[in-house]
Amino acid sequence: MALVSNSSAPRANIDFFMVLGILGAFIFFMGFALLMPAGVDLIYGQDTWHSFLVSAGIAFSLGGLLWYFFKPQQELRIREGFLIVSLTWLSLSLVGALPFVISGVLPSFTDAVFETMSGLTTTGSTILGGATSDGFQNPQIEDIPKSFLFWRSLAHWLGGMGIIVLSLAILPLLGIGGMQLFQAESPGPTTDKLTPRVQETAKLLWVVYVALTGAEFLLLWAHPSMDWFEAINHAFSTLATGGFSTQNTSIQAFDSAYIDWVIIVFMFLAGINFAMHFRLFRGDAQSFFANREIRFYTLIIGIGILIISGSLLVIDKYPIFEALRYGAFQVLAIVTTTGFGTDDYEIWNTIGAFFLFLLFFTGGCAGSTGGGIKMVRWMILIRNTGREIKQIVHPKAILPVRIGDQAISQHIQRTVLSFFILYIFIFALGAFIISLFGYDIMSSIGASIAAIGNIGPGWGDFGPTDNFAHLPYLGKWVLIMLMMVGRLEIFTVLIIFSPAFWKQ
Template sequence: MPKSSINAFNRPTIDFLVVMGVLGAFVFFMGFALLLPAGIDLIYGQDTWFSFVVSAGIAFTLGGGLWYMFKPKEELRIREGFLVVSLTWLVLSLVGALPFTISGILPNYTDAVFETMSGLSTTGSTILGGTTTTGIINPSIEDLPKSFLFWRSLAHWLGGMGIIVLSIAILPLLGIGGMQLFQAESPGPTADKLTPRVQETAKLLWVAYVAFTALEFLLLWIHPSMDWFDAINHSMATLATGGFSTKNTSVEAFNSGYIDAVITVFMFLAGINFAMHFRLLRGEFQPFFAHRETRFYTLICLIGIIGVSFSLWFFDGYSILEAIRYGAFQAVSIITTTGFGTDDYELWYSFGAFLLLLFFFTGGSAGSTGGGIKMARWMILIRNSGREIKQIIHPKAILPVRIGDQAISQNIQRTVLSFFILYMFMFAAGAFIIALFGYDIMTSAGASIAALGNIGPGWGEFGPTDSFAKMPYLGKWVMIMLMMIGRLEIFTVLIIFSPSFWKQ
């Protein structure tokens, strides 16, 4: 028997040494990311660069040591891939929180982890600008050093396309088990492969991602109210559908219809499957415009823009142009789970506010950087519901669920239905736990869906103008887990809690 076959036969169900080795590689990569904000400090002559250099040194030492000792010599298997992905987002949040604590900007480590997980998961919820339950006054967003503002946006940008996908794209040494990591981490029902090789696919997706980020940066920078620093931060947060801003009042602070329009357009683009973007950049127009999910996503955005704008004009007294400006921005921001704000939707008339609340449960397209349930799943759920009604009328008929000309298999339908049930269960469980801390129903439900859907702002006491600083620390860890579960599409995280996952 070949030696490789003997090793595979003797290999444990889950090789934890292999998992630790791959985790070490991702932590080592995080060290390079941590050095970039230190450069921003040097540009602006600020003195917090040391916290990033020390954090990078810890990441290099810890990550490099784990990789050196436990470097994988065999292909990652599917269980190890799921375990690596789930642990990576948690471990990187723990490491990425170090600069906040070392510098003393966020002396409580839980707050630092919350802010970092919110960044990497592209949620956009923040504990800045509020007072904690222990009396610690967290600095406001605009009081942060430039390096930390940049770190928050960079965390968004890396987490948007996926740190693991980025690593597969630029680090050939992580080609081991690449497809398992890519499938487990990629958002949406399926991971869209543009080429037979997963490493090449990851590179192509990042080409589109970087191109759109650069284009938005240039369009924002030419406006006099934005300098290059604000432009790059908002570009990274937009394409990641994250929502971290450099201003206390988010995009509203710039008071510019032009900036609102540019960010609205790029939030919409970020909510489209990036595989479709790459095909469009290659001149493949017909597949792009014929893509059913893209068309459905566009329709939902139009419905949101028209409905919310009408409410602002008819009920809230906005002019037509103002209603379209603010309505379009808020609708697209929530649908794509970006979370930027130019208006306080909690002050709107109930019709527009309730319509926006419904969009908290939508999400962008599969394969986009957006969170939420995703448009592809909603299409299948709606078509399946329609099929069930027809089946009652024609009980003997064979009525497959179709998206365009493609019949959706029973396996996919079951998976989508299971996801939806688990999603709503996790939302309800999160709201219930948060309610145990004494919050009202709207506040609890809003916080839960804001974290699980990776949206950012919630409702009630955690609305678009509020901070999560006042939430008890245990509640913040619940939010941290919800953010991670939502970013990794529920199954990736929950599967490791299944007893069968650990059995031979």
């Protein structure tokens, strides 16, 4: 049974029945994800498994009913795709927050949604370990049941490659109009399809994702300070460039150079376009190493490590290998927007801390699990600026913007410039709103860029050794929306607020 209009009748501008039906399918899929932490609970003999079973039952019931009554009968269009993606991330965060509240781990639904959205968007900001604005003390990270630690990391991992991309890979029922969902959720300036079929592309990307996750898991598990549970959680968080840890002091708690360097390597890999990883695995090393964005990404990271590690060595008097270890780790954690921590960068010298702050506005490669502005956009902006300078000197010359041998179209240049302007405007607006709650300028700036850049830690009262629990509830909802806007790269969310989106 499907309560949709007859296929022969004229379709409305947006088929809301179809939107509800596909949204129901994603909620139903979330039910399966909610069952996995319950299994962890049973393994460790803890008693919060029922909260995940109840939440899964709600997801199965609600999602199943929506799909049953509103199952799509026609081809999905691009506007419906954008609306579905935005509503999916919001609705899955609401459903994913239920176990926290049902179990009593987090009595505040706002805090539960914040933690879940932070997980799914791979932001990694947390409200655990701090007192809320109304005086309630949230539990420390180490004190919550292991099932919830696993759920936080699993949310990272699912959100990293994208819940919708995962669904396209394993649920043929969503093959209808799949490209609209794929493009809406991965709206970067470049599209790299590995196969003509979006479902096959999604499967190939997930094969690479799972393979890299498995490799990091085994390398971490090999170290005596990490058991299998610690290893799988941190592998999930690293490949998703998320940053949730099982320890309140993050990776610093393990105090291991080996673990630091393993995570450094996989943070670097996670920040690279996964389509390029697939080509490398297939033996096409030339395409991988000749890719201009990967080269630029590596260059920025190299410069960051050189400057920050050098400042730690010369000014803060770190031993040379410690300076390289901590400098490299924090550079990768910020550039890739993973947000793990091994040192408190707020107490570094001014040069190192300032340059790290600049890296908050970079991001990984397009097609990676990293957030932020993305390296390819910076390349286009830099090349366009250089072109404009040359145009002033040679006003009659035709000077195309190129990356390698590829000329960048005017359309892409305008889109990138618009994205950059919107990104800075929304970041500034977010910082202004947070400042209205009484926070100083660095705290406000840090909270806003941490959310919209999906980075995790910020500055000031939201630095790497702090949390977001003390932020008033309205402020948390502001950051929740910033996380979603940043994860979906602004246009996907903002477009649905445009009058043109709703006009026939």
